[in-house]
Amino acid sequence: MYQQVLDPVAHSLAWSSVVAALPLLLLFVLLGLVRLTAWVAALVSLALALLVAVAVYGMPAGQALLAGTEGAAFGFFPILWIVVNAIWVFEMTVETGHFDVLRRSFARVSDDRRIQAIIIAFSFGALLEALAGFGTPVAVTSVMLIALGFQPLRAAVLALSANTAPVAFGAMATPIITLGKVTGIPSDTLGAMAGRQTPVLAVFVPLALVVIADGPRGLRETWPVALTCGLVFAVAQYATSNFVSVPLSDVVASLLSAAAVVALVRVTGSRPAPAGPAVIAGGAADEPTAEFTGGVTRPDSRAEVIRAYAPYAIIVAVFVVCQIPPVRSLLDRATSIVRWPGLHLLGVKGEPLSPASFTLNLLTTPGTQMLAAGLLTMLALRRTPARAVRAYGATLHRLRWAIVTVMAVLALAFVMNASGQTTTLGAWMAGAGDVFALLSPIVGWLGVAVTGSDTSSNSLFGALQVAAAREAGLSPTLLAAANSSGGVLGKMISPQNLAIAAAAVGLHGREGDIFRRVIGWSLAFLVALCVLSGLQASPVLSWMVP
Template sequence: MFNQPLTPVAGSLPLSFVIAALPIVVVLVLLGIAQRPAWQASLAGLIVGLVIALGVWRFPASLALAAVANGAAFALLPVIWIVVNALLLYHLAAAAGRIDAFRDWILVHLPDDRRSVLVVVAFCFGALLEGIAGGGTPVAITSSLLIMVGFRPLEALTYTLIFNTTPVAFGGFGVPITVLGAVTNLPTVVLGQEVGRQLPVFSFILPFYVVALYGGRRSLAAVWPMLLVAGGSFALTQFVVSNYVNYALTDVLSSLVSLIVTVGFLKIWRPAHDPDYAIASRIRDGARHETLSPWSAWLPWVLVSAVVIAWTVLGVFLIGDVKIPWPGLHKAVFITLYNKPYAAIWDFQPLGTGTAILLSAVIAAGLMGVGPRGFARAVVATWQQIWLAMLTVILIVGLAYLMNYSGMTYTLGLGVASLGLLFPLVSPFLGWVGVFLSGTDAASNALFGNLQVVAANQLHLDPVLIAATNSSGGVMGKMISPQNIAVGVSTTALKGREGVVLARTFVHSVVFTLLVGILLLVQQYIIP
């Protein structure tokens, strides 16, 4: 059995901390400064991690390869399997004209007011897409829709990125929480409940914040009733579902409730007409109501929501569920800090959420009239869009597992714990960095979730609260993630302007992450 060393570099914690952090630094520098693609930065980080794990931590090569393979398997199923099938559904909807029909629905059923459209599409509908899939899908779809109704590409992408934050922790039917539980050995239900106590505060604020950025105080005064309804209904449902129903359903139910309530509210209350925020007449004149009913745009999204909710409630995902001890790794590592063996179990669910989404895509294709050739073209389009993102997630999660099992993460945790009482203020920024690096809250939780628990235990803080904050703080890094920005840029004719988008979202990202840290301080020391 391999015993994890905590201070392998000259017996010094500071030196060991610096060396253990090098793989993360490499990814950060290559991605954020050298502007290399995410998969290249992740590959370089993994290579550096392997060199340090083998050469400094003296982690046996067989265990190192087994750890990376275990992480890759987890990345493929369930994480990537969910995203792939969700993007397939999107491409099928586009092939059937449902995306154009969605624009028509917006023009027919929402006020002639871009501020209202921004909240309904980017916040309410974007959260639904995040709940179903995540992985950049909400940014790609909602920014494109906003441009179709008159938003400038840069502003459409900027506001979509800011909105794509608070739903992220429960995205892909709760995958980030599932990952967090897997790497920390903490109960996922309890983690989901804690995250669901933190993020509703920001979910309520978010519509007000974005509309203030877009239209200033004048717009807040004009549309505040709608903002109150949209943010309040989402935040309340987010809290109730995550704490009392099922964390995997949090985003789907919160977004559906907010969407239905907000659209219903806009049927009985509409903001006063403001020419500065009206939708251009040429766009309204271009609606193609004669081809498809605007309501048909909702078919794929309502279908997948219904199927996956039923799938989860009926427990279909448990059929064929097998928990596989990973060969050569399970209990082959001894956690020195905790004085216990390290389990390595892969939860193989052939009928998991991704399979439910695939079934929804097949049914939707039939209902929308997409034949075998159209389905095949959608599969090809999905693969072309997702394969590099798949590689990135596999590499970054593989690095996370390598750092966890070799003991590098525990060394980092010991080092961060030296901050003492100030650690809770820094804790959310670890998650923030993780999402910036990887583009997903799930990968950030894999990379830093265990580190947070290690630090919390050393400081006698609540490990569940600190681990949950990794996810809550991480979502604020979503708006500056190069991977997320790249997906949006590829669909908004902003190629080459990634740096401009990053500059427009960076300060907002830091401010929200700092607020998460302040909330954590209050939860830990004032209102336990």
């Protein structure tokens, strides 16, 4: 049995926070400065987290190791389970040549790859986030961008940067629903508050994407399309989360934003942006192919186009059907919650901690539903079971180092959570009083940066945000929602998602390069959200708090 402590270092929360932050700081330094391979950096940081847990926090070594094993298991199921199956689906589309058909279909919408990046990385990525989450948009859209001619590094940066504003409502609003459970605040109220924060980010994300895709020239030449996409998405996300349905917020916003872009392009037209050679989907940067010319090289039959879109239509259909209440209730019968063998944890006040419990949701997890979509895709693309199995094996081989990285990072997160290191960091920041309204999004950002999941960050810090808000006389609804909204900006720098992006585009070992490309955007958006949160806590924008 282990009971957490908040201030093990000289009974000082500040000094304890410095020590508690060391594993996380080491991870970012090894990735961003030393440029160490992600799986090695994750394992080294995990070792330091274990050392801090045992030597500083007094956690029994056996309990610390058990917490790490539970984190590794959680990293594989459900997180890697959905990523592996998602990549498998797209491996089959690449094998059959339907990825080329899809690329040509998008090229018919616009020859401008900057506009294609907006539609795929932002709008389509938001739809995948709404239906699946857990890294699926990054894995899928980065490979799609490569098929459209983007170099692997830029494709990964675009996919990660786009996977921001939609995250709070991802997986049918699972982060918001989880936040409601841990805070006792109705999820509809929290969704409405988040819907008054993340839409502000959504306005600017497509503008950032065209800058990433083509620099200042991209912004000058395509800002009307990017701004239209962001505004339509923002208005739709706000309206849906506040007046229609929180779980459907991203679904509605993604479809309307994509439709707005297509309509605007058809009215105004677009011209191809200068572009370099493309690369093979999933390949490395030194694998150029002359096939891509930026335009449509030959017409595709209607049947070919339908089959090219079939995997996406199947994914959407499967996830939508599985969200129908009677169907979800039936699938949920296969869910079981078990205590992790031998792991016994108590919080600071002596209450049992949920990290000691492991949820085995075999049928409701997006990974299993993606597997079902993959089997249907196999039939739609006329693949034999033998070839589909070979494609699955190739997917596992390609993701082998990403699997190690994600499992190590989640083990690190669980050790920090179980020992109390993460809670120490959150409690220290919560001691800022009224100023905490400015810092609140940073707590969520930190939680997602470590765990890779807005849901996990809300589980970890949601109650802390509410307690800090009440002590400081601030709105619990505002700070709880700010935890989730700030968390979406930690998604792009999470080592877990960096590993997924690197594996998807064939850049294993270059996670540090991707990290350096996205950290600036993450911090810039985080500062803006902190300012927004602070203003919403003041008389200036307090009218925005429900």
